[in-house]
Amino acid sequence: MSADDRIQELGIKVPLIPKPGGNYVHAVRTGSLLYLSGKGPLDSATGKVGADVSVEQAYEHARTAGLNQLSVMRNELSSLDEVVRVVKVLGMVNATPDFEQQPAVINGCSDLFIEMFAAAGHHARTAVGMGSLPGGITAEIECIVEVA
Amino acid sequence: MSADDRIQELGIKVPLIPKPGGNYVHAVRTGSLLYLSGKGPLDSATGKVGADVSVEQAYEHARTAGLNQLSVMRNELSSLDEVVRVVKVLGMVNATPDFEQQPAVINGCSDLFIEMFAAAGHHARTAVGMGSLPGGITAEIECIVEVA
Amino acid sequence: MSADDRIQELGIKVPLIPKPGGNYVHAVRTGSLLYLSGKGPLDSATGKVGADVSVEQAYEHARTAGLNQLSVMRNELSSLDEVVRVVKVLGMVNATPDFEQQPAVINGCSDLFIEMFAAAGHHARTAVGMGSLPGGITAEIECIVEVA
Numbered sequence: 001m002s003a004d005d006r007i008q009e010l011g012i013k014v015p016l017i018p019k020p021g022g023n024y025v026h027a028v029r030t031g032s033l034l035y036l037s038g039k040g041p042l043d044s045a046t047g048k049v050g051a052d053v054s055v056e057q058a059y060e061h062a063r064t065a066g067l068n069q070l071s072v073m074r075n076e077l078s079s080l081d082e083v084v085r086v087v088k089v090l091g092m093v094n095a096t097p098d099f100e101q102q103p104a105v106i107n108g109c110s111d112l113f114i115e116m117f118a119a120a121g122h123h124a125r126t127a128v129g130m131g132s133l134p135g136g137i138t139a140e141i142e143c144i145v146e147v148a
Numbered sequence: 149m150s151a152d153d154r155i156q157e158l159g160i161k162v163p164l165i166p167k168p169g170g171n172y173v174h175a176v177r178t179g180s181l182l183y184l185s186g187k188g189p190l191d192s193a194t195g196k197v198g199a200d201v202s203v204e205q206a207y208e209h210a211r212t213a214g215l216n217q218l219s220v221m222r223n224e225l226s227s228l229d230e231v232v233r234v235v236k237v238l239g240m241v242n243a244t245p246d247f248e249q250q251p252a253v254i255n256g257c258s259d260l261f262i263e264m265f266a267a268a269g270h271h272a273r274t275a276v277g278m279g280s281l282p283g284g285i286t287a288e289i290e291c292i293v294e295v296a
Numbered sequence: 297m298s299a300d301d302r303i304q305e306l307g308i309k310v311p312l313i314p315k316p317g318g319n320y321v322h323a324v325r326t327g328s329l330l331y332l333s334g335k336g337p338l339d340s341a342t343g344k345v346g347a348d349v350s351v352e353q354a355y356e357h358a359r360t361a362g363l364n365q366l367s368v369m370r371n372e373l374s375s376l377d378e379v380v381r382v383v384k385v386l387g388m389v390n391a392t393p394d395f396e397q398q399p400a401v402i403n404g405c406s407d408l409f410i411e412m413f414a415a416a417g418h419h420a421r422t423a424v425g426m427g428s429l430p431g432g433i434t435a436e437i438e439c440i441v442e443v444a
Contacts, residue, residue: 168421169399170400170402170403170406170423171403171407171410172385172406172418172419172420172421173418173419173420173421174420175420176381176383176418176419176420178328178329178381178383178442179327179328183383183420183440184420185420185422186421186422186423186424196393238422240422240424245427277427278424278425278426278427279391279392279393279395279425279426279427279428280346280389280392280393280394280395280396280398280424280425281396281398281424281425282396282397282398282399282423282424284394284396288422288424290422
């Protein structure tokens with residue numbers, strides 16, 4: 001099944017992405033790699049994970065950030081089927097200084113990519129805690145994908 | 149107009165960069181990509197953005213960090229005109245835990261790259277808040293550029 | 297001397313790496329680049345650098361994280377001699393907000409890579425302080441290597 005079909009079968013709604021909140025672009029392609037700018041979840045998904053926000057809530061936010069990246073990919077490519085491999089994910093959590101469960105949060109995005117792309121969705125990853133994130137969002141995802 | 153001409157027209161002074169402050173090099177080229185090590189502003193540009201340092205001050209610091217990256221590029225390449233595209237910028241702000249305006253700070257670097265390289269300066273970007281930065285600097289820029 | 301011989305001569309013991317602690321893989325190759333997931337030191341190497349943990353201790357932890365990356369490389373490639381160049385290191389320190397010596401900590405990994413690979417071990421690098429790291433580890437290393 002193609003990625004474009006799978007997104008329909010899974011009933012995944014890919015959001016429209018807003019314009020970049022700074023002087024940059026959503027993605028740049030160089031050779032066979034597409035570098036995607038960091039993307040967060042919805043504006044309402046703010047707070048410190050480990051204090052105001054639970055791991056379960058932040059998991060959903062990381063999934064939403066991943067959906068925003070799928071939206072960028074679909075805008076940049078003719079089809080999500082052009083994605084050959086999700087190469088690398090940098091998952092950033094806006095957490096308290098003693099938070100330890102960044103991997104469980106970023107699984108929200110990783111699980112989505114593997115649902116979507118199956119074997120091609122398995123990626124190298126770093127999941128870490130930031131001091132702060134733009135607009136106070138709970139999580140942000142940056143990624144690199146290999147494209148056809 | 150070439151990038152080398154533009155830097156003169158804009159009256160931009162590219163600083164001499166000091167030796168790396170650790171066991172690493174300023175840049176590594178692999179294929180058509182040049183990976184540049186993280187660079188900060190001047191030594192005197194220290195403090196926490198959102199507390200000791202304003203967004204406007206940190207914007208200038210991010211611009212200075214960008215100038216330092218231009219200096220690295222010029223040292224590595226025969227000319228800044230060898231830069232085909234600024235692919236990716238990682239902008240890191242040494243901020244308080246509740247700081248939310250990282251994109252406005254990192255625009256200091258992004259605006260510079262677009263002044264310098266025009267369309268080739270438009271880059272994918274992540275702008276985030278770090279827990280701490282080397283020497284207490286306010287901002288640090290890492291980037292990847294495609295070269296001829 | 298080959299990297300495989302050097303690791304023996306130096307008496308370096310490369311640890312067995314545990315399974316990823318999340319829905320990701322240790323490494324993804326695309327073209328001639330191998331992207332390695334972030335790796336930390338041993339589970340017991342936890343705490344905040346600048347408070348509970350000294351720079352000297354954290355240097356050793358960064359070295360152990362680097363050994364874990366060597367282990368990943370050896371598992372992914374037929375031999376460490378397949379490493380053409382260590383391109384980029386992202387060194388992340390779990391530090392107090394006023395910590396300033398991230399480069400001295402991450403040298404633990406950089407020194408190891410240069411011992412191992414000599415000229416091919418010289419890499420671009422960013423060494424920064426995170427708000428928090430998974431499991432409370434003191435340091436984490438992510439890297440990109442060019443392979444044969």
